[in-house]
Amino acid sequence: MAGRAASVSSPAAPDATLTGHLDACELGYAPLRALIFDSIYDSYKGVIAFIRVIDGSVAEGVPMRLAATGARGDTLEVGHFVPKFRHAESLSAGEIGYLVTGFKEIDGCRVGDTVTV
Numbered sequence: 009m010a011g012r013a014a015s016v017s018s019p020a021a022p023d024a025t026l027t028g029h030l031d032a033c034e035l036g037y038a039p040l041r042a043l044i045f046d047s048i049y050d051s052y053k054g055v056i057a058f059i060r061v062i063d064g065s066v067a068e069g070v071p072m073r074l075a076a077t078g079a080r081g082d083t084l085e086v087g088h089f090v091p092k093f094r095h096a097e098s099l100s101a102g103e104i105g106y107l108v109t110g111f112k113e114i115d116g117c118r119v120g121d122t123v124t125v
Contacts, residue, residue: 038101040064040072042123047114053084055111059123060104066123067098072109075122084108 046058059066066072070083085108087095099105111117 038063040066040070040123040125042066042099042107044074044117044119044121044123046119047117049114050108053108053110055109055114055117057107057109057117057123058089058105059099059107061099061101063101064125065098065100066107071125072107073124074117075124076118077116077121079109079111079116081109081111084110 041062041064042059043062044057044059048056048058050056066083066086068083068085071080072083073080085095086097086099086105087093088099088103088105093106096105099107107123109117
């Protein structure tokens, strides 16, 4: 063993797709994923979904889709609860707030559904 150098193995490089996803998430570029935990109907605005943003961000005018129902529309308004609705420019990952969908039927916006783009 005197003439042999000890072999040192370097740790395996992380998977490129995994690091790419983490970098995108950290920079706020991950696609929108938001959980609907409740919704109400407003006669002027339509269905208002109460959401928790898991990944990405959502802002007014951005097209959105509900994963389970397949309903599509534009985001008409977003904001926070403080304790009333307070309009905001956008909601980002980790924030809880509301999203005005403009849907005329509350059946299209189910609790537990995921909002995506």
